[in-house]
Amino acid sequence: MKFLERLLESRLWALMRKETVQILKNRQLLFLLLFPPTVQLLVFGYALSPDVRHLKLAVADYANTADSRELVAAFATNGIFDVAAALNSPQAVSEAVRTGRVTAALVIPPEFQRDLARGQTPEVQLLIDGVDANTAGIASGYASQIVRQFGYTLAGTSPAAIDPIVTILYNPGLRSSWFFVPGVLGLVLTLTSSLVSSATVVREKDVGTLEQLLMTPAAAWEILLAKLAPLFVLLVGEALLALAIARLAFGVPFLGNFWLFMIFTSLYICVGVGIGMMLATIARSQTQVVLTAFFVNLPLIQLSGAIAPIETMPEFFQVVSLADPLRHYIAIVRGMLLKGVGIEALWPNVLVLAASAFLLIAISTNRFRRQLE
Amino acid sequence: MKRILAQCAKELTQFRRDQLTVALAVLLPMATLLIFGYAIRLEANNIPLAVQDLERSPTSRAFADRFYATNQFVPAHWDGRGAPEALLDAGTAKVVLIIPSDFSRRLDAGKVAPIQALIDGTDSNNARVIRNSVRQVTNFYLSTRSETAPTIALRSRLWFNPGREEALYIVPGVFALVLAIWPPLLMAIAMVREKEQGTIIQVFASSLSAAEFLLGKGLAYFLVGVAQAVAVFGLGAVLFGLRLAGDPTPLAIGTVAMLAASVSYGLFIGTRTTTQSAAVQAVATSGFLTALLLSGFIYPLSNIPFPLSLVSNIVPARYFIEITRDAFVRGTGWPGIWFAPLLLAVLGGVFFLASFRSLKRMQLPG
Structure with a gap:
């Protein structure tokens, strides 16, 4: 009780109230805290879809027999390819792929039926637009499965003698949003916490009110803490909002412990705020702060595995990414939301987060204090 | 002007x-x-794969080695103890292959031999790629075992970017x-x-x-x-x-x-x-x-x-x-x-x- 009374009468509390009023008056800041994260989560979740389906396929069936038409039908009915054009000359086929009108072209030679009848292996050709290397690779894998399956039906033999029974854990429907949304949650927290905290600190520098604050008896740490505490509360609110969107819009499960998750999230917000403060001590004006924020945030996000998974990066970047706090936070989010694991699997990530939060805040507070004196 | x-x-x-x-x-x-x-990069290489080989026969070992022979999978560190799911929980393996104890017996008898693949689905794109690879490697292994030619051969040609860079x-x-x-x-x-x-x-x-x-x-x-x-x-x-x-x-x-x-x-x-x-x-x-x-x-x-x-x-x-x-x-x-x-x-x-x-x-x- 005594402590609470002292707190309420303290300078720190007065400063905090001043900052809170200032933030609540700043409509644009509130808008920035709410609108871009919502849009980002929704767009990332819905727009990023690695599914390889409905690829446009041109067909040049020179054999034109019942079997060759069956093969075309096998391609057309499995959802991977949509027959978009039937062509009848090699020029037309190459033209269709070259101009990008179709992604792939299936060419069945005239001797298809003759070879089949003689018991020889007929060759059919698939031309794939390889510009999109990932899609092309997956599509060619599917195509060979389709052709093999069709061959078995045609020959009447039983298919593969080894039957791989595939069980997908954590995300059985392979919904891509379940992968992206936890990553974007981390991304959004990084962007807003660093931008908002650096902007509020630098604005006082820019406008010159920082000198006025320094004239007051308040100490540097009080000024900083008072500035950052209300922001911290808002950012925790933003994390909750993002979690709600993940749940309601994408049905992302939450298998871990909620309170533990919020503790780790608060830790990460400290990291984000620390980045923001660091930027504020480097930059002299708002223009510089936003540009340097980009300079720092881009690699943080790209190396975190939010969009492109870490395992696909070149070795060198995988090692570099170990120093990226966002990578560890996203590992925590995915682990707790999708896998339902707790501290027993995530403690290395938590340690890195705690260390980087401490370092960032300690260094930037120190720099801030020196700049003031 | x-x-x-x-x-x-x-x-x-x-x-x-x-x-x-x-x-x-x-x-x-x-x-x-x-x-x-x-x-x-979208396509994963060096995916950590663990094999729980319950048979330990030359056939099952040859089959498992086929996976490591592609440049896509690397062996995951595993001492062979505990539940294989724990590897996926900890993230040390992205896929676990379980070969049952009657694998080669069924295969030699001409029966269908089921194997189980547990895949970490957290990254859905990679899970899809891994699933396709498991099937392809299995098919490739089968084609090396049997001498018969396939009924139809598909020649895929990638234009503009043949190396899929x-x-x-x-x-x-x-x-x-x-x-x-x-x-x-x-x-x-x-x-x-x-x-x-x-x-x-x-x-x-x-x-x-x-x-x-x-x-x-x-x-x-x-x-x-x-x-x-x-x-x-x-x-x-x-x-x-x-x-x-x-x-x-x-x-x-x-x-x-x-x-x-x-x-x-x-x-x-x-x-x-x-x-x-x-x-x-x-x-x-x-x-x-x-x-x-x-x-x-x-x-x-x-x-x-x-x-x-x-x-x-x-x-x-x-x-x-x-x-x-x-x-x-x-x-x-x-x-x-x-x-x-x-x-x-x-x-x-x-x-x-x-x-x-x-x-x-x-x-x-x-």
């Missing part, structure tokens, strides 16, 4: 004076290219991303700064018309954008070996159209916002996000679901990506992409008109 050039010269002088901004204007596009160009797909997209973010960002900041510092009142009071003011300012950042474009194309050629695959004119004209659209977009944001941080957030959310997600940069455009797919039609980067991919990889030239520079020019015109209208209202008539 003379006034436009004077405005442009003034703008460039002002730009040069802030050295940190100049440095960032050069460094940021290059850094973007480096990070996106090297770090974004992902850099050829990603890096031309990064060019578009760079030109979609940095020129409009610098432009919007320059525009909104006049408002923030109140210098725009002086412009209104002068005899300079709104169109002249916007054109002069835009021209300056258009030139900055040209420098950025040349820098990233050059760096792309040096680091990733990207060379022009055909006619260079679509790329040249397309780049001009893209920069015009980008810079006008920056002007538009600059005239509509009042503070620098708002302008930056607006460009970051609307420009960067759309260029990254609604342009076909990472995954094909056709995968974007319905209401969002409409938005992607007004994203300049989408058209420029078609131009760069064609110029650096496909090499078809005008017949394949004649529409893209045209649409970019139209988009640029619309953005410019919109910013012109909102600025004109603030100026006194006469």
Whole structure:
């Protein structure tokens, strides 16, 4: 009780109230805290879809027999390819792929039926637009499965003698949003916490009110803490909002412990705020702060595995990414939301987060204090 | 015309004076290219795979070795104790293969031998790739066991990028991303700064018309954008070996159209916002996000679901990506992409008109 009374009468509390009023008056800041994260989560979740389906396929069936038409039908009915054009000359086929009108072209030679009848292996050709290397690779894998399956039906033999029974854990429907949304949650927290905290600190520098604050008896740490505490509360609110969107819009499960998750999230917000403060001590004006924020945030996000998974990066970047706090936070989010694991699997990530939060805040507070004196 | 050039010269002088901004204007596009160009890869190699071989026969071992013989899987560290699911929980393996104890007996008897593959589905794209690979490796193993030829042989040929180098797909997209973010960002900041510092009142009071003011300012950042474009194309050629695959004119004209659209977009944001941080957030959310997600940069455009797919039609980067991919990889030239520079020019015109209208209202008539 005594402590609470002292707190309420303290300078720190007065400063905090001043900052809170200032933030609540700043409509644009509130808008920035709410609108871009919502849009980002929704767009990332819905727009990023690695599914390889409905690829446009041109067909040049020179054999034109019942079997060759069956093969075309096998391609057309499995959802991977949509027959978009039937062509009848090699020029037309190459033209269709070259101009990008179709992604792939299936060419069945005239001797298809003759070879089949003689018991020889007929060759059919698939031309794939390889510009999109990932899609092309997956599509060619599917195509060979389709052709093999069709061959078995045609020959009447039983298919593969080894039957791989595939069980997908954590995300059985392979919904891509379940992968992206936890990553974007981390991304959004990084962007807003660093931008908002650096902007509020630098604005006082820019406008010159920082000198006025320094004239007051308040100490540097009080000024900083008072500035950052209300922001911290808002950012925790933003994390909750993002979690709600993940749940309601994408049905992302939450298998871990909620309170533990919020503790780790608060830790990460400290990291984000620390980045923001660091930027504020480097930059002299708002223009510089936003540009340097980009300079720092881009690699943080790209190396975190939010969009492109870490395992696909070149070795060198995988090692570099170990120093990226966002990578560890996203590992925590995915682990707790999708896998339902707790501290027993995530403690290395938590340690890195705690260390980087401490370092960032300690260094930037120190720099801030020196700049003031 | 003379006034436009004077405005442009003034703008460039002002730009040069802030050295940190100049440095960032050069460094940021290059850094973007480096990070996106090297770090974004979609296809996983060296996927950690653990095998729980309950049979331990030469056949089962030969089968398991087939997986490690591809460059896609590497053995995961596992002492063989405990439940295999724990490996996936901890993330030390992405896939666990369980070979039952009657594997070779069933196989030799001509019966179907089931095996189990547990795949970590957290990353759905990779899970799909792993699933396909497991099936392909199994089929390949079977084809080495039996002598009979397949009923039908499929010869797949990948055009334009036969080695499936992902850099050829990603890096031309990064060019578009760079030109979609940095020129409009610098432009919007320059525009909104006049408002923030109140210098725009002086412009209104002068005899300079709104169109002249916007054109002069835009021209300056258009030139900055040209420098950025040349820098990233050059760096792309040096680091990733990207060379022009055909006619260079679509790329040249397309780049001009893209920069015009980008810079006008920056002007538009600059005239509509009042503070620098708002302008930056607006460009970051609307420009960067759309260029990254609604342009076909990472995954094909056709995968974007319905209401969002409409938005992607007004994203300049989408058209420029078609131009760069064609110029650096496909090499078809005008017949394949004649529409893209045209649409970019139209988009640029619309953005410019919109910013012109909102600025004109603030100026006194006469």
